[in-house]
Amino acid sequence: xxxxxxxxxxxxxxxxxxxxxxxxxxxxxxxxxxxxxxxxxxxxxxxxxxxxxxxxxxxxxxxxxxxxxxxxxxxxxxxxxxxxxxxxxxxxxxxxxxxxxxxxxxxxxxxxxxxxxxxxxxxxxxxxxxxxxxxxxxxxxxxxxxxxxxxxxxxxxxxxxxxxxxxxxxxxxxxxxxxxxxxxxxxxxxxxxxxxxxxxxxxxxxxxxxxxxxxxxxxxxxxxxxxxxxxxxxxxxxxxxxxxxxxxxxxxxxxxxxxxxxxxxxxxxxxxxxxxxxxxxxxxxxxxxxxxxxxxxxxxxxxxxxxxxxxxxxxxxxxxxxxxxxxxxxxxxxxxxxxxxxxxxxxxxxxxxxxx
Amino acid sequence: xxxxxxxxxxxxxxxxxxxxxxxxxxxxxxxxxxxxxxxxxxxxxxxxxxxxxxxxxxxxxxxxxxxxxxxxxxxxxxxxxxxxxxxxxxxxxxxxxxxxxxxxxxxxxxxxxxxxxxxxxxxxxxxxxxxxxxxxxxxxxxxxxxxxxxxxxxxxxxxxxxxxxxxxxxxxxxxxxxxxxxxxxxxxxxxxxxxxxxxxxxxxxxxxxxxxxxxxxxxx
Numbered sequence: 001x002x003x004x005x006x007x008x009x010x011x012x013x014x015x016x017x018x019x020x021x022x023x024x025x026x027x028x029x030x031x032x033x034x035x036x037x038x039x040x041x042x043x044x045x046x047x048x049x050x051x052x053x054x055x056x057x058x059x060x061x062x063x064x065x066x067x068x069x070x071x072x073x074x075x076x077x078x079x080x081x082x083x084x085x086x087x088x089x090x091x092x093x094x095x096x097x098x099x100x101x102x103x104x105x106x107x108x109x110x111x112x113x114x115x116x117x118x119x120x121x122x123x124x125x126x127x128x129x130x131x132x133x134x135x136x137x138x139x140x141x142x143x144x145x146x147x148x149x150x151x152x153x154x155x156x157x158x159x160x161x162x163x164x165x166x167x168x169x170x171x172x173x174x175x176x177x178x179x180x181x182x183x184x185x186x187x188x189x190x191x192x193x194x195x196x197x198x199x200x201x202x203x204x205x206x207x208x209x210x211x212x213x214x215x216x217x218x219x220x221x222x223x224x225x226x227x228x229x230x231x232x233x234x235x236x237x238x239x240x241x242x243x244x245x246x247x248x249x250x251x252x253x254x255x256x257x258x259x260x261x262x263x264x265x266x267x268x269x270x271x272x273x274x275x276x277x278x279x280x281x282x283x284x285x286x287x288x289x290x291x292x293x294x295x296x297x298x299x300x301x302x303x304x305x306x307x308x309x310x311x312x313x314x315x316x317x318x319x320x321x322x323x324x325x326x327x328x329x330x331x332x333x334x335x336x337x338x339x340x341x342x343x344x345x346x347x348x349x350x351x352x353x354x355x356x
Numbered sequence: 357x358x359x360x361x362x363x364x365x366x367x368x369x370x371x372x373x374x375x376x377x378x379x380x381x382x383x384x385x386x387x388x389x390x391x392x393x394x395x396x397x398x399x400x401x402x403x404x405x406x407x408x409x410x411x412x413x414x415x416x417x418x419x420x421x422x423x424x425x426x427x428x429x430x431x432x433x434x435x436x437x438x439x440x441x442x443x444x445x446x447x448x449x450x451x452x453x454x455x456x457x458x459x460x461x462x463x464x465x466x467x468x469x470x471x472x473x474x475x476x477x478x479x480x481x482x483x484x485x486x487x488x489x490x491x492x493x494x495x496x497x498x499x500x501x502x503x504x505x506x507x508x509x510x511x512x513x514x515x516x517x518x519x520x521x522x523x524x525x526x527x528x529x530x531x532x533x534x535x536x537x538x539x540x541x542x543x544x545x546x547x548x549x550x551x552x553x554x555x556x557x558x559x560x561x562x563x564x565x566x567x568x569x570x571x572x573x574x575x576x
Contacts, residue, residue, distance in 0.1 A: 003485065003522070003527075004490070004519075005371065005483060005485040005518065006486075007371050010371075010487065014487065030402065031402070031403065037457075041488070113429050113430075113431075114429055114431045115429055170403060171403065171575070174401065174404055175403075175404065175574055176371050176520055177521070177522075178485075178520050178522030178523075256575075259574070259576045260575055262576070263576040333429065335575045337575065
């Protein structure tokens with residue numbers, strides 16, 4: 001066990017290395033660039049391959065190739081770059097290939113800015129690219145959790161043979177916190193009998209493909225994916241609860257904002273308001289059951305995000321109309337302040353009715 | 357602090373704590389009665405940088421030169437022309453916060469001809485709890501790459517051992533040993549040890565201490 005002071009973006013890189021990832025293809029973009037910077041230094045030290053591609057399109061297709069060949073492989077980008085990767089991501093999902101995509105979100109839409117944002121929630125949790133698919137989406141909220149969640153991301157992607165997205169924002173990527181690293185821990189990467197590595201290694205020819213011209217065959221693939229997604233919904237949902245049991249107002253927040261909201265809950269409690277916090281760690285699958293339970297005990301729910309109300313819609317689905325769901329957001333790369341969230345919390349705890 | 361020149365340059369690996377050290381160093385000079393100007397030369401990190409602390413510094417009466425506010429998030433390596441007046445000594449003592457690694461130090465190289473040979477001290481801030489500078493080899497590598505990018509020689513180390521909010525006195529002592537070892541093997545003096553203010557009274561070293569108050573904090 002060794003302790004280090006790490007940046008979120010370093011932790012993505014080191015977490016991937018600790019998870020046995022030895023292949024990275026990517027293209028720099030603020031506020032993600034340190035992931036590439038870190039791995040460019042570290043991967044050669046552990047016998048891995050770092051490649052800066054000529055674009056995000058090339059990056060994701062190199063990921064596709066390496067995944068076909070059975071590598072534990074990843075890429076990382078930020079919002080506009082992740083948009084460019086969506087076609088490749090759909091192909092990876094359709095071909096049932098494991099890989100990890102990290103999105104360090106920034107202000108948008110369009111080129112936007114380099115400020116922190118959570119504006120890619122819809123894109124990530126609803127598949128992102130074309131066609132009928134999901135990716136697992138993980139949203140860590142500390143540097144230690146980033147480090148640990150990378151291993152989980154690779155394991156899940158192998159277990160279900162699908163892309164896993166790790167979502168954070170510029171603050172998570174740039175902030176520094178102490179971490180504990182267990183360098184002795186060994187990694188087991190599951191065998192890949194499906195990999196396309198040549199007839200020398202397999203009896204039969206392996207094929208990886210997402211083109212199915214016979215409609216029935218395509219539907220069969222879709223149904224297989226559907227069953228996989230149902231299994232993931234049942235088994236892999238992760239959520240943290242804080243002071244929720246007796247909460248009158250339950251805040252719902254992920255990533256950076258959940259750190260601020262935790263401080264808000266403490267402040268509200270000091271002032272005699274019974275507040276609690278629901279922090280989804282998997283954004284897909286979303287912890288609807290926790291929301292649903294809170295909607296039975298709390299008087300209202302308040303989704304706090306760095307967007308105009310995206311996770312808010314999932315909170316509404318989970319609440320099933322039992323209690324009002326409110327939204328508070330800062331946009332354009334701005335971060336909500338604890339005092340402003342507390343103000344909003346006081347407002348909604350006094351107010352009935354519906355909507356934002 | 358052992359050395360006090362007209363210009364103090366603070367470089368280091370990414371996340372070594374250069375910015376906090378530079379800001380606290382400037383406050384220390386200011387409290388001793390010297391006129392000080394801080395220059396934010398970080399062209400890489402747009403999040404937790406010196407410019408963020410501009411208002412708090414100005415309240416204390418310390419001037420800061422940083423990219424114009426509307427350009428702070430433009431992702432452009434824009435530097436203020438006001439930097440020259442600091443380098444030429446027109447603003448009293450100058451404290452320069454330089455971006456991380458060789459990439460950040462490149463910005464300094466363009467000012468090389470304007471930095472007076474005898475009038476500056478180039479400090480390498482070292483936090484041995486950062487993965488890339490966790491041993492002498494790593495510290496040497498960062499030192500060489502920064503010297504080559506900036507085309508300037510590093511004169512002294514600043515020992516800044518910390519684990520952020522997880523720092524205790526033992527963390528500081530253990531980490532400081534690594535910096536002392538690097539000092540010996542690389543033949544570079546350690547100019548001072550920077551340490552969180554509440555821990556400063558608990559430590560005994562034969563070095564000047566820079567008690568630190570943190571300027572840049574997360575939003576919670």
